[in-house]
Amino acid sequence: MKEKKNTFSARFWMRRTRxxxxxxxxxxxxxxxxxxxxxxxxxxxxxxxWDAKAQRFSGRTAEEKDANRVINDLRIxxxxxxxxxxxxxxxxxxxxxxxxFEDDKSEYSTLTALFEYHRIIDGKSLEPSTxxxxxxxxxxxxxxxxxRYKLSDYKVDAIDKAFVMEFYAYLQGFKREGAARLCTVNGAMKHIQRLKRVMNLALQNDWISTNPVCLLHAKKNKVERGFLDEQELEKIKNVVLLPSYAVVRDxxxxxxxxxxxxxDMVNMTRENITIGIDRSRWVHFSRQKTGLRVSLPLLPPAEEILDGFDCYRPAGEEGRKLFPMLTNQATNRCLKEIARVAGVKKDVTFHMARHTFATTITLQHGIPIETVSKMLGHASLTTTQIYAKVLDKKVMDDMSVLKEAYAKKESLKKASNQ
Incomplete structure (x- = not known):
C-alpha cells in the first residue's frame, strides 16, 4: 500500500451560492x-x-484593493x-x-492589548513622560x-506596510477633514518609531512573523535648534516685569x-549645590533622561540668581526644592509673554535655555565641545553637535588667526622680492 503524500495547497474562491x-x-x-x-x-x-485563475481581484476600486489586502493577510x-x-x-x-490556525496565539492580539502588554513589560523602565x-x-x-476601517480596535497580525504608510499619511493630514495635520513630519516619525518598538514585542513573542514597520523608510526633517544670542539675552535680563514673570525669567x-x-531643575534641591575642587560652588546631579552624572561650576550670573532664591528655602530645611517651578506648559506661556515684552522675536521656550548654554555661553567663548557635552550630560558627542552651533562670531575669530598668518606670509614674500 502506497503512503499518501503530505501535499499542501491553499486556494481562494468566491462562494457564489451565498x-x-x-x-x-x-x-x-x-x-x-x-x-x-x-x-x-x-x-x-x-x-x-474576481480573477479565479490569479485568485485575486483585478480591479482598482477601493473594495477590490481591500479584498486583495484580506487575501494577502490570510496568506501570511x-x-x-x-x-x-x-x-x-x-x-x-x-x-x-x-x-x-484557530488558536488565539496571544491574548495580546489587538493594538489595545499589545500596548497594554508594552506597559506591563517595558513601562516600568521608562520615564512617566515617555x-x-x-x-x-x-x-x-x-x-x-x-x-479608516470603522473599527474600535485592530488585529496586530493584520497590520501590514499599507497600514503603516496610511497611518503615517493620516498623521500628516491625509483623508482628514480640512486636511489638518495632527503633527509635524518629525512628530509623525516619533509615533512610527514607538509603533515599531511595540510591534517588536509582538515579533519577539512570535505573535507576528515580520514587523511591517521596518518597511517604512521615511526620513526626519532636520530642525534648526533655536537659541538666544548675547543681545537677546541682555534684553530678557534687563526688561522690567511683574514679580511673577520676573521669577520665571530668573x-x-x-x-x-x-x-x-x-x-532636572524641577528636581533640584540644596543637596545638589556643593563646594567643588576649586573651592567655589558647583552643581552636581544625575540627569533624569539619561541617568548620567553632571557636574559643573556655577558662573557668577547663576550664583547671583541662586542667592536671590534663598528666601524660598528656609535655613535647615533639607530636601526643599531650589526653585518654585511652574509646570512646563505654564512656564513656556510666561516665557513667550516675557519675550514679547522684551522685544525678542523668537519662540522662546524653557528648552531654549539649554541650546543657548551650548552656543552663546560656552562654544562662542571657546569651550571645547567635549567639555560642553559633559556639562550637558549627553551620552554621545553627536547629540551635542545637534544642539550646539558654532556662531559666525566664533568662526570669524578662529579664521582671523589664519588670515593674519596668510597676511604675514604675503608681506614677507613682497619684502624679499624688493
Whole structure:
C-alpha cells in the first residue's frame, strides 16, 4: 500500500451560492494530504472583478484593493501557521493546522492589548513622560483605525506596510477633514518609531512573523535648534516685569547659565549645590533622561540668581526644592509673554535655555565641545553637535588667526622680492 503524500495547497474562491445582490463572500480552502479545511475570510466583494485563475481581484476600486489586502493577510497567517508547526516539529496535517490556525496565539492580539502588554513589560523602565507619549501614539492609532476601517480596535497580525504608510499619511493630514495635520513630519516619525518598538514585542513573542514597520523608510526633517544670542539675552535680563514673570525669567536664566533641563531643575534641591575642587560652588546631579552624572561650576550670573532664591528655602530645611517651578506648559506661556515684552522675536521656550548654554555661553567663548557635552550630560558627542552651533562670531575669530598668518606670509614674500 502506497503512503499518501503530505501535499499542501491553499486556494481562494468566491462562494457564489451565498451571493447577495452583486457581492459574494470570500473563502479559502486549505488542502493537506487530500483533507480539506475551509476558512471564511469574513469579507464580501463584487464578483465582477474576481480573477479565479490569479485568485485575486483585478480591479482598482477601493473594495477590490481591500479584498486583495484580506487575501494577502490570510496568506501570511496560513504561512505563519505552517511555520509554527515546523518550529514545533509537529506533523503537518489538517487537524494540527486547524488547531494552530484557530488558536488565539496571544491574548495580546489587538493594538489595545499589545500596548497594554508594552506597559506591563517595558513601562516600568521608562520615564512617566515617555509612557505618556506611548499612550498618545495608542490613541492616535485607534483614532486612525476608527476613521479608516470603522473599527474600535485592530488585529496586530493584520497590520501590514499599507497600514503603516496610511497611518503615517493620516498623521500628516491625509483623508482628514480640512486636511489638518495632527503633527509635524518629525512628530509623525516619533509615533512610527514607538509603533515599531511595540510591534517588536509582538515579533519577539512570535505573535507576528515580520514587523511591517521596518518597511517604512521615511526620513526626519532636520530642525534648526533655536537659541538666544548675547543681545537677546541682555534684553530678557534687563526688561522690567511683574514679580511673577520676573521669577520665571530668573529661573530661565539660571538654566541658560547652567544648561540644566526643565525636569532636572524641577528636581533640584540644596543637596545638589556643593563646594567643588576649586573651592567655589558647583552643581552636581544625575540627569533624569539619561541617568548620567553632571557636574559643573556655577558662573557668577547663576550664583547671583541662586542667592536671590534663598528666601524660598528656609535655613535647615533639607530636601526643599531650589526653585518654585511652574509646570512646563505654564512656564513656556510666561516665557513667550516675557519675550514679547522684551522685544525678542523668537519662540522662546524653557528648552531654549539649554541650546543657548551650548552656543552663546560656552562654544562662542571657546569651550571645547567635549567639555560642553559633559556639562550637558549627553551620552554621545553627536547629540551635542545637534544642539550646539558654532556662531559666525566664533568662526570669524578662529579664521582671523589664519588670515593674519596668510597676511604675514604675503608681506614677507613682497619684502624679499624688493
Amino acid at each position: 451571493t447577495q445582490g452583486s457581492v459574494s463572500p470570500l473563502f479559502c480552502r486549505v488542502t493537506i494530504a487530500g483533507q480539506r479545511y475551509e476558512i471564511n475570510a469574513n469579507f464580501c466583494a463584487p464578483l465582477k472583478g 497567517k496560513i504561512e505563519d501557521t505552517l511555520r509554527q508547526l515546523r518550529k514545533k516539529n509537529a506533523e503537518i496535517d489538517i487537524k494540527n493546522f486547524r488547531m494552530t 509612557n505618556l507619549l506611548y499612550e498618545v501614539t495608542e490613541r492616535l492609532l485607534l483614532r486612525f483605525v476608527k476613521v 529661573m530661565f536664566l539660571f538654566a541658560v547659565y547652567t544648561g540644566i533641563s526643565y525636569i
